[in-house]
Amino acid sequence: MKKISIKILFTYVLFLFVAASCVGTKINKNKVILTNVPVKVQNLDSLAITNTPILFDLQPEGNKWVDSVYNSMTLEEKFGQLFMVAAYSNKDSAHIKSIDQLIIDYKIGGLIFFQGGPVRQAKLSNRFQSKSKVPLFIGSDAEWGLGMRLDSTYTYPWNMTLGAIQDMKLIEKLGVQLGQQSKRMGLHFNFAPVLDINSNPKNPIIGFRSFGEDKFKVTEHAIALMKGVQSQGVYSTGKHFPGHGDTAMDSHKGLPTINSSKERLQDVEFYPYKKMFHEGLSSVMVAHLNVPSLESRTNYPSSISYNVVTNILQNELGFKGLIFTDALNMKSVSDFKLPSEINFEAFMAGNDVLLFPENVPAAIEKFTLAYSLNLFTAERLAFSVKKILKFKYKAELNSYKAIETDNLYKELNSVENEALHYQLYENAITVLKNTAAVLPIKNLDLQKIAYVKIGDDNNDAFVATLKKYAEVTVIADANLDSLQAKLASFTTVIIGYHKSDVAFRNDDMRADEIAKIAFLAQNNNVILDIFGKPYALLPITNYQNIEGLVVSYQNSAIAQVVSAELIFGAIEAKGKLPVSINTSFKVNDGLSTDKLNRLGFTSAENVGMDSEILTKIDGIAAKAINAKMTPGIQVLVARNGKVIYQKSFGYHTYDKTIKVQNSDIYDVASLTKILATLPNVMLQYDQQKINLETTLGAMSPIFKDSNKQNINFKDLLSHYAGLPAGIPFYKATMDKSKLPSEIYFRKKSEDQFSKQLGDSLFIRNDFSDTIMEMIVKSKILSKKEYKYSDLTFMILKDYLEKTTGKTLDVLIQENFYRSLGMNNSSFNPLTKFDKNRIPPTETDTYFRRQLLQGYVNDLSAALEGGVSGHAGIFSNAMDVAKIMELYLQKGSYGNQRYFSEKTFEDFNTCYFCAVGNRRGVGFDKPQLGIEGPTCGCASMTSFGHTGYTGTMAWADPETQIVYVFLSNRTYPIANENRLSKANIREDIQKIIYEAIKN
Known part of the structure; x- marks a missing residue:
């Protein structure tokens, strides 16, 4: 032992008076006897109660390490183990050097880290550990995650939010993630959970940090969280004993008073502690509170009360884990006495670890003097120091390893964080x-x-x-x-x-x-x-x-x-x-x-998919945009009724003035077939107005006595009716100069020319009749074989309108879009939406001779005034996903049934696969050979459609996946379809299937 300095001797008399203030302290003329501190402690388990599991014992090799380390220490080094000093990774070099000095010169036992960043803190932890003879305890307040103290780390919901959750498995799962992240940061203590019963709504310092005001709920939540944390080899610290929930003062600013009786405290505030001790709580933090029913001295902080810390916490409640003071720099205690005196009295009260001491050198001098004056015994010192060493051994600090900083940020911010965050709020x-x-x-x-x-x-x-x-x-x-x-x-x-x-x-x-x-x-x-x-x-x-x-x-x-x-x-x-x-x-x-049963939103991991793999979609989209296959893209992926990926890429045009947003509306081209026409046809089928064998002649009188009168419904929608792919209807409207003829067009809207197909361009309202006449008179293939045709859906549009007496744009809104919440979907969107939300599709150089923005790109659909059965719908990925989900749910969405399951199954059947025709009834299906619309990885029960403007919508009943891809690849000129040749849509779909984990 070092010689006691003259300065300490001069304080001898004063110190006797300080010591005399301790409970049970007697002074005689020869020495000070502390009757409230065990003179000899033979067994560190002596404070155990019978119903508490023995969780703090070591195997013989552990005890050997503890004894060896303890016996190798000087007295000052033993004192140093009692101190856990505040450290920051966002402060200057002077702060770092001051911590170095405390470690090297005063052999402090641990650090509590506050503000900073994860990598900076990890590097400092490694630095400080390298300078310590005995590895340091590292702790931090991470009540709602590392983000409580560190930037660039994750923040989970507060305890009061968690208190609303009834599923304790979720709380334990959160504890596991808190423990994993704490361990990755080299923390040995997470100073959580808060066990305070927040019975005072005006509590300024606990409040949202509490699980609530019900002692049973607080306890079950705290136990679950603790179990999760401690399962990862990180110690939990219950706080703030004896109970900080019924206060109206911030203990950082003053000393709060708890006026509850001891009976109330035992029944309410102590309840979670007693239960958690039985479940294996590692440590407890004692608050700075004035509790008259537990401490007779006026305004005497509970953290330095022998009755609170030793008689009640250890003897009555039987706690034998580590006991921490609350931060000793807090005004509630720092204004009470000098820092060195507070440290000593906290130790004398029965605390093991002195948290956030303000003056360690002065405190160690006080301890040295007190020990020389027999103010406490060697056994009392060993009681706490050996307990500290025991916990260090259980934390594997006997074989300390430095924190690996590679990938630290990524591992702390894993995708599991967000997945759990969704689950917590879904239950809270x-x-x-x-x-x-x-x-x-x-x-x-x-x-x-x-x-x-x-x-x-x-x-x-x-x-x-x-x-x-x-x-x-x-x-x-x-x-x-x-x-x-x-x-x-x-x-x-x-x-x-x-x-x-x-x-x-x-x-x-x-x-x-x-x-x-x-x-x-x-x-x-x-x-x-x-x-x-x-x-x-x-x-x-x-x-x-x-x-x-x-x-x-x-x-x-x-x-x-x-x-x-x-x-x-x-x-x-x-x-x-x-x-x-x-x-x-x-x-x-x-x-x-x-x-x-409406679409929701969550993390990919919550539906058995890998979000990291899904991020590869970003690269494929960037590839397409950088190669100018399309200026912009929307992609949406949903599974099990949850949207897990929704992103927009690029710009409306290549001049990069307007970024694509998720709310933007694209011309979806042939997706119109299954987004507008087909659902209305399915209603007719469901109502038994038509069936698979109904002929065109029966459906539409205009086809009677035509070469198409015997084409049945199944053949028609399977593209197995021999219809031509399309008819160049626009040629009939051009004059000799190959310009829109005045017979058919006007520059301004008139009574008989109100259908608009471009800026200052209106077509005769009855031209749709001309189109149908041309379809009726068109030739059909002499041999029955698969041939994709737009005419199918133009015919069906005419059938629907004549049968119902309503136009298709009205029908789809009334029957589906309004009730589905497809408020971003419409024919002729310029009548409803801001033009800046609509990416342009093409500069038409051959007919309309203008930039097409908000006008349907398909010229045949344009000639019908923008409302056709095969094209004309403008929509965004979210709206498209809704109707695809309706199909995936076989006719039901939002707890509203639109058509029967049987109807859906009838339409999603490939009736001619055996003869090489992959089509369902209206739906496209996966390829039968090498080439086709999908990645080749979708199931044969999957269905969907693709569109000329660079669009795709696909759903798979077997994997419950909905995939939507929208673009304006036709901008500025629809020539070579490089998007299709590069398999961009298919490659993204392949990534989606690769991301499925279970």
């Missing part, structure tokens, strides 16, 4: 009101929906996802009367309350926000969605006029996406409220809602 989001089953929103064809934002944070993901389900109009106006005037025609108003996810930020509603909600609820059918802590609802006193109330807990992008899914029924509500909201809602309240 809570519905508290659902008057008249307003949730989920049904009957989209009868709805007119508006969205109003309240709050000051981002709402982009929420609004974008809402719009993927239905037409949702964003309305804003500071004046309530003006706002209401704008909302008057809407059937449903969704109010989103968006507050930042920044920790500890106040998200209480302002008076004007409360008034706005009340006003809108009184005058509209309202769904209120709270993207903030549930306590944000506290100021609302009247919920009577709110039809739907959703608590989404946080304002993350995934929370917004999942909440929109719930509103439209892609998922059901499962969450339960973790806290009470005044007398309006009780803890564990939460309504279930119906699940409608």
Whole structure:
């Protein structure tokens, strides 16, 4: 032992008075006897209670290592093991050198890392470990993931969000991922979970960090999280003993008081600790609290109370794991006494590890003096230091290995993070009101929906996802009367309350926000969605006029996406409220809602696919765009009813002025056949108005006595009727100069010339009749064989319109698009959508002689005024996916049945495969030989179609995959189809199938 300095001797008398302040301390003229500290501790397990598993014992080789290390230490080195110092990876070299000095000169036992970055922290951890004689403990607060402290790492939902989840397997799964990431970062302690029962809604420091106010729910969530973390070889630390949930003061700023009786504390606050000790909790953090029922001295912090730390935590509750103080720099304790005195008293109270000490050199001097004065025994020192060494051995620090920094960022930000994040919110989001089953929103064809934002944070993901389900109009106006005037025609108003996810930020509603909600609820059918802590609802006193109330807990992008899914029924509500909201809602309240079979959104991993493999799609799309096969692309992949990949690439044109967005609308060309004409034909079939043997002559009187009158429905839609591929109808409308003839066209709309096919170009309304006459008179093949023909669907369009008395554009909206929520799909889109949302398809140099943007590219369809059976639909990938999902669900979508399963099966059958014709009834099918529309990897039950403008829609019942590819490869001139020759669509489909894991 080093000689005691003169400075310490001068403080001897003063120190006697400091020591005298300890509970049970007696001073006689010869020495200080600490009656509240065990004089001899023979067995580190002596504090065990009978029903606690022996989880902290070592095998003989472990005990040998502990004893060997302990016996090799100097007294000062033993003292050093008690200290866990704050470290940062975002500070300067002076900070790093100061940590170096503490490790080298004072042999500190560990570091608690705060702000910084993962690679920087890993490198510093390696540096500091290399300088330490005994490997250091490394710990960090990662209550909601490493992102709580480190940039470029993942942030999971807060505990209060998790508290709404009823499936403990998900909480344990989260614990596993927290443990894996902590271990990868070289952490030995994750200072979590928070075990505080948050019974005070105004708690400024716990609140959202708590699982809730129900001791049973808090306990089951904490146990599940702990089990997951500790299964990965990382220690969990329960905090903040004896219970920080019923406070109204931030212990970083002052000393909070807990006025509960000891009986209440034992029944409520201690409950999760007792259960977790039995389950093997490794460590506990003791809070800085004033608890009069547990400590008789006025305003005496619990963290330095012998009665709290030793008598209650260790003796009464039987905890024998490591005991940490809360950070000793916090005002609640740092203002109480000098740092060196606080460190000593914390140790004397029974703590093992002194967290975030402010002055280690001074503290070690105090310890040295105290030991020389017999203020504590060698056994007391060994009790904590050997316990620390034992935990170091169990953390495999006896064979320490440096942190590997290669691929660190990638491994910490794995795809599993997002997959679990989706699952957590799918199980957390809570519905508290659902008057008249307003949730989920049904009957989209009868709805007119508006969205109003309240709050000051981002709402982009929420609004974008809402719009993927239905037409949702964003309305804003500071004046309530003006706002209401704008909302008057809407059937449903969704109010989103968006507050930042920044920790500890106040998200209480302002008076004007409360008034706005009340006003809108009184005058509209309202769904209120709270993207903030549930306590944000506290100021609302009247919920009577709110039809739907959703608590989404946080304002993350995934929370917004999942909440929109719930509103439209892609998922059901499962969450339960973790806290009470005044007398309006009780803890564990939460309504279930119906699940409608609408497309939802999730991570690829949640549907058995590999998102990393799917990223290869990006490269194929980039290849096509860079080689100018097309200026832009949309790609969507869904599986099991969940969209897992939706991206847009490139620009509208090669001048790169407008980037392609997911909401942009493409001319889908021949996809029109299965997106507009075929579903309406299937309705006719389902209603038994036609069957597979119905002939054209029976369907359409104009074909009677023609060479086509005996063509039956099955042959017609299987492209097995001998019809020509197409007819150049436009030639009949050209004058001698090969320009559009004035007989058929006008530059301005007139009564008989109202069908528009280009800028300043209108065709005679009756030219569709001429087209049908030309089809009737056309020749057919003398031999029955497969020949793809656009005429099939032009014929069917004519049949549908004459049978129903409605035009095809009206039929598809009424029968399908409105109820499906296909609000981005239409014939003649310029009548409904902003032109800037529509990428141009081609510069027509041979007939219309203009840039085609919003006008159908196919000239035959254009001559019908943009509404034809084979082309004319404009849509985006999301809308196309909806109708493909309808087919995949065999006629059902959104819990609405459009046609029977049998009807779908009849149309998805390849009746002529045996003779080399791969087609189904209206659907294209996979190739029978080498060449064809698919990658060759889709099942033979799969179906879909491709389009001339560079489009493809395909669905596979066996893998439950929907794939949509849209482009404008015809821009600027539709000459060589390099997109098709390069197999871009097929190669992307191949990647999709490669990504299937199970």
